[in-house]
Amino acid sequence: MIVTALTEMFGLTHPIVLGPMGGVSGGRLAAAVSNAGGLGLVGGGYGDPAWLRTELSRVSEDTPRPWGVGLITWSVDRSVLELALSYRPAAFLLSFGDPRPYASAIKSAGCKLICQVQDIDQALVAREAGADIIVAEGTEAGGHAGARATLPLVPAVADAVAPLPVVAAGGIADGRGLAAALMLGAHGVLMGTRFYASAEALGHERAKERIIAAKGGETAQTRVFDIVRGYAWPKVFPGRALRNRFLERWNGRESELNAALDSERSAYQRAAKEGDFDTAVVWAGEAVDLIQRIDSAGALVARICEEAEGILRAGARLVR
């Protein structure tokens, strides 16, 4: 096992956090990560109450270990926040917006507040909000992210918020990435894309297969999927997805897409329903190069930590 401030805070055996991917990180996946000794976070996304009830019931039933939930800060509805807290999560992750209006409700429920940030200024706001952990998310992450890259961002955030523990996110999919994150001053990693390609993830099997097949150069940050789906994401948070026909057609032509929404939205929704990923989005980070197959989430947690342990031990032997 690897011992850090993150593992000690939650009693984990592995410093691995499941990225709360909306619609993908359901209760089954979160429970699998927690049962394996990591911290599973259910991806509450835009906060659909029915979905949350189903998945939070599931995770509560499937694991006796600490688990958590994540919401998109700019879309948080206070009643949804209260609904999620009623399931007694050990951790609540907020990302993409100002966490200060929600911090006291979370913390006074006895829940740890994890704030995911994309730059230093946001990290300072998160500290002010009373975050217990800061996740520094690099631009190479799958899904929504900012512009700063993980490798230089993590130590800069760690310096800015010390002694608060920092967790690294973006571009990490194996034990090498975990070991590297610990060297950068992080106390653990948050991984999304790697767990998307797991047996327990709620995503479509064809989406998982595309992640396995893709190379890191085949991802791009884009706003076109948010536009066609009708989500008002702040422009500073584009989403990284696998390039597909829809992205190639519309990326850079966002105003034309806005003008064509009447027909494009219905076609998109049909494609999403049918699992047609030439049109529908597959959020994925640049670490897809390192993802070769669909595994069970528990096996992933164990393997990644075992690999990291070996690398950490070998690293010390490089010093003469």
Add this chain to the structure above:
Amino acid sequence: MIVTALTEMFGLTHPIVLGPMGGVSGGRLAAAVSNAGGLGLVGGGYGDPAWLRTELSRVSEDTPRPWGVGLITWSVDRSVLELALSYRPAAFLLSFGDPRPYASAIKSAGCKLICQVQDIDQALVAREAGADIIVAEGTEAGGHAGARATLPLVPAVADAVAPLPVVAAGGIADGRGLAAALMLGAHGVLMGTRFYASAEALGHERAKERIIAAKGGETAQTRVFDIVRGYAWPKVFPGRALRNRFLERWNGRESELNAALDSERSAYQRAAKEGDFDTAVVWAGEAVDLIQRIDSAGALVARICEEAEGILRAGARLVR
């Protein structure tokens, strides 16, 4: 000391390579890095013969240890390549283009070929060219770079070219970055921006001061400085620089800048001569957050390695 395939290849005591920054990494800086136990590379840039003669004479005189030289592959002139080889460098770095036409001249001179790449496909070409070392350069690097971020790129390149040794570049400025790079499977790091802010760098003092003052969010990849200077860089290799008035004015308006070159170029050249960095470029990577002062290059090499050694030892102790 830290022992890797890189240090063993050149008899180094520290796995640190000086980025061959054109016009900044002169003979004095390269010699200082080599004398400190790293590998100093003179930044030959576009290959000005007079500049190269001065700086390669200087490095030859100033250090008895291995040193090297770098050129921009797409701009290589064969006579300049021969000129550089006549000074008997131990290493020759080529970046930004196809190295295959130049590999045999370099290798048959008894010089190690280092190919810097920005994606996996280029790494495979570099291996085919007979590269002895591959530098995987992430998008967070200062100066010209590609689109892939360092943290996921390095292990993917290492997997693609194994067992060739890989060096990590982009976003690295301290011992944390060096230790992290080694965990990712790299055998060392190449650092540019950190050495730009050194006493021995040829850059203008006011440029160095801007690097010290800047934050990582204040850099951007852009083509405007190449356009105004008249360099025909391939579009896939923008340059990362500190945001300044010139960048804010022209970035995204490249065709208008092209149309205004008659007046803009002379104004730019005047600004560059006068050290007016509201207009002239300061190439810098996202790691500027981690650069707090101007140091001597030798002290930097020693301090960064000492820090990395401590972190590597501490990393092994996290494993229980």
